[in-house]
């Protein structure tokens with residue numbers, strides 16, 4: 001697995017650039033991962049990130065977009081403003097979670 | 105007398121009661137099943153209706169006729185499940201009690217989830233083929249349609265039978281060729297996925313076939329709304345695709361009863377143990393078929409493999425034994441690819457569809473991940489197998505678990 005230095009930490013990433021160990025995540029890493037995809041994190045972003053982390057811990061998988069909009073108090077339109085170009089994937093990326101699986 | 109209650113007498117529920125009635129002692133267990141509709145639809149047949157290959161009569165039968173004697177069939181809408189009291193309330197006010205409950209209420213399409221889908225265009229230039237009415241209306245439309253841009257759009261995953269939209273396009277290509285108007289039709293597949301299909305090897309093969317048939321593919325398109333006046337669909341990230349005829353696979357959700365009982369996830373699918381099929385929240389409720397939240401395909405073949413595992417686990421549950429974690433996500437799907445050919449894919453939670461041969465005593469072998477005439481016959485034979493073997497709960501020469509026999513890595 002490739003590693004990279006993010007916010008001063010050595011972090012393991014998968015082939016798609018998602019963190020392989022959610023436990024190694026912290027807020028500084030989130031800030032830098034977001035900056036790399038051109039996003040400056042606001043309070044609304046943090047609300048989404050906190051939901052994603054909590055939910056992934058409980059369910060064992062990163063929540064999909066619909067699950068986020070139903071539970072984190074943001075609309076679909078908000079999500080596309082917060083994380084343009086793939087809000088489902090980007091929310092997981094910044095939250096230090098694996099890429100959400102699309103179902104067969 | 106103990107009570108086994110099954111909700112939904114579709115593909116899965118019918119198999120469950122027919123199999124369990126044979127096994128459970130009638131002096132000890134009463135079995136009842138509830139469904140709201142007298143007609144049992146063969147849903148895989150909806151794919152063929154728009155092209156005039158099947159008519160209405162080919163896909164309907166009387167539901168009661170498929171329930172074996174000794175099972176009580178209750179025709180009523182289910183209002184809500186009350187799992188804390190082991191009770192189910194029907195819409196006519198009756199209340200049923202149970203010792204063991206099996207939820208088999210399936211999945212349905214909900215076009216009202218997408219803004220503008222059901223406005224003036226609905227059933228004029230916008231159709232679905234996941235419902236009997238939708239597929240029949242589309243058949244009427246296609247008989248006189250003069251051509252243009254035909255867009256097939258999947259609103260959101262998961263959907264029942266995830267290959268059906270591709271099969272629709274393959275059959276449409278064939279249909280317009282036969283009518284000598286293929287040159288007047290643009291075929292476009294607009295999907296939220298990042299390729300033709302989810303698993304890599306099948307995606308490559310299906311992508312090749314789409315290309316060969318001159319079917320355009322637009323990926324990662326998450327529909328936000330339909331603009332009927334301008335005849336276009338718009339994604340959440342503001343991309344647009346124009347259409348003359350829109351064939352939509354609307355958002356698929358679990359039954360309304362799951363929502364009313366507050367037992368589902370964000371799409372009203374019931375959280376279920378992926379290997380034992382026991383509900384994650386209630387230890388006297390099993391869930392089977394399309395109603396589960398499992399990442400296995402929502403398909404009749406999958407329901408069949410699940411019922412094999414479920415049957416064993418119901419017996420173990422009754423005897424107080426530990427449940428077997430035997431369901432492996434096994435799916436086996438014939439994909440109709442047009443011009444009298446088809447493809448067979450066989451896979452599970454872990455193993456993506458692989459090429460090779462699929463051995464089937466008496467009929468096979470079928471070729472896997474390859475277009476053949478034999479696979480087309482397999483698909484057409486499935487209707488007979490469905491009514492005559494699957495629903496009655498006959499033993500099929502198929503293992504519930506996926507096997508590597510004949511497959512090439």
Ligand SMILES: Cc1cc2nc3c(=O)[nH]c(=O)nc-3n(C[C@H](O)[C@H](O)[C@H](O)COP(=O)(O)OP(=O)(O)OC[C@H]3O[C@@H](n4cnc5c(N)ncnc54)[C@H](O)[C@@H]3O)c2cc1C
Pocket residue numbers: 111112113114115116117138139140141146147148149150151180181182183208209210211233234235264265268359360361392393394395402403404405406407437438
């Ligand atoms: C267009 C299309 C093509 C398909 N092609 C294939 C294919 O080629 N191969 C394949 O294997 N599968 C295919 N499928 C999928 C297959 O039809 C389903 O996966 C299968 O029918 C699921 O069975 P089920 O018992 O879970 O649900 P269903 O068969 O849908 O049964 C659910 C039952 O519950 C009842 N119900 C729900 N809510 C209530 C309520 N509140 N009160 C009373 N009753 C209720 C319904 O009336 C229904 O009878 C296709 C599906 C579609 C739509």
